[in-house]
Amino acid sequence: MPSTQTTTPPPNLRVGIIGAGPAGLGAAIEFAKLPFVDVRVYEQARELREVGAGISIQHNTWRMLDVFGVYENIDQRDLFRPADGHAVQHRNGRTGELVLSKGQEGTPERYLSARALRSVLQKALLKGVDKSKLRLSSRLVEITDLPSGAFFLRFEDGLTDEVDLLVGADGVRSVVRQFIYPDHQLKYIGTTAYRALADADDILSIPGFPDSVTFWHGPNDRFYTCNLNNNVYEIAARVPQTPDTAPVSWGQDASVEEFRWRYKDFSPMLQSVLGKIKEVKKFALFAGPRLSRVVSHGSIALIGDASHPLSGAFGAGAGFALEDVYVLTRAVKWAHDRGLPIGEGLELFDRVRAPHYADMYTILDGYGKSDVAVKETASFDEAVSLIVADKWNDDHQWLYHYNVEEVWRKAYEAEDARRAKGDGSVAHGDVASSRL
């Protein structure tokens, strides 16, 4: 009897992912689901470990973790969610007064915002990755485009590989981006992130201290406090430096004094909090010119911080990276299923993600303007009110509830319709409207 089984053709698209941060791990998971793809991930680190303490996992990030099938890899006991369900609170650093408490109305319980150690997210993603596809200690040092259209990759340890689709998930210092844009230069943005840790037991023993997710504001400086569970409390800040400050390398130890002197006008309760700090690390933040396109050569795509380093703005860069992965993998499949060159899928990926990031940059540009207004305000309390009203209003909350699946569906349907009509114009219409 003849067999009714059809055999799946062997994978014929070699995808090389550079970097195993949230973007690279997410891409490894999603590309591995495509039967025509042969994926491998190269990471320069000898072992995967996360520095930098806490991370927020917001509604949009949870959705992606669910779609990728790794949501259940996170043990809920490793998450901190405030008892009253707020997403974040803003308080006056001098008086402790609550200025604004943001709720999460309408967010499904499963997707309520949470804080965790960065390693919690990393482990959840890593668990979903086929380890035989992940090669550590592999620092990409050279890319050559071959006449065939493929890329020849050379790694520091002498390993070489050839891939058809190159995915730059190699973070803010991306070598893949440098290959596409040799003149692109990173610059210290003049701000350093400080991440301090204390024992939660010590912090929660301070009378009157709220166990919430809180920004404590002053006119010039603010810090953030949050429980990370497992007896870890995080105290974090982004601190503008003076022009003569030399940028420090990523994750360098700092002294508690260097961190806390800025908050000398804050309340005695907050002085006690700062007094409980056990260690502080600092991270100089870098950015480069915004990229007009994040695809190139018909077969290179940049995702995550390699494409749009936001220097921690919005506290959701890992979530944005996972959204990039979602659209990129669907766009590659879209092109493959229609017998189109993969480059056509990459173009669609770029058209879907570019307006979204452009919207984020518009918000960031607005922040710069409100900084000017604050400088002209006299009192501590007035300045705090102005800052909270200007920077922490609801204007950008949609970012955390962004429905990338819906945006992608509309984009490819519009593109399919355009092609069916034989229309030569690019289907921008539905894509540009990214706020769903």
Ligand SMILES: Cc1cc2nc3c(=O)[nH]c(=O)nc-3n(C[C@H](O)[C@H](O)[C@H](O)COP(=O)(O)OP(=O)(O)OC[C@H]3O[C@@H](n4cnc5c(N)ncnc54)[C@H](O)[C@@H]3O)c2cc1C
């Ligand atoms: C201070 C701060 C706070 C933040 N807070 C949050 C938050 O609360 N929530 C959130 O979602 N996001 C947050 N972010 C953003 C988030 O950390 C980043 O957006 C996210 O890590 C980007 O992921 P990525 O995979 O693109 O890059 P990365 O995490 O930087 O990973 C890149 C990987 O590529 C590897 N690599 C680099 N070069 C090479 C090479 N040549 N060869 C091989 N491998 C290479 C690196 O070793 C690294 O593992 C924050 C960022 C900062 C700076």
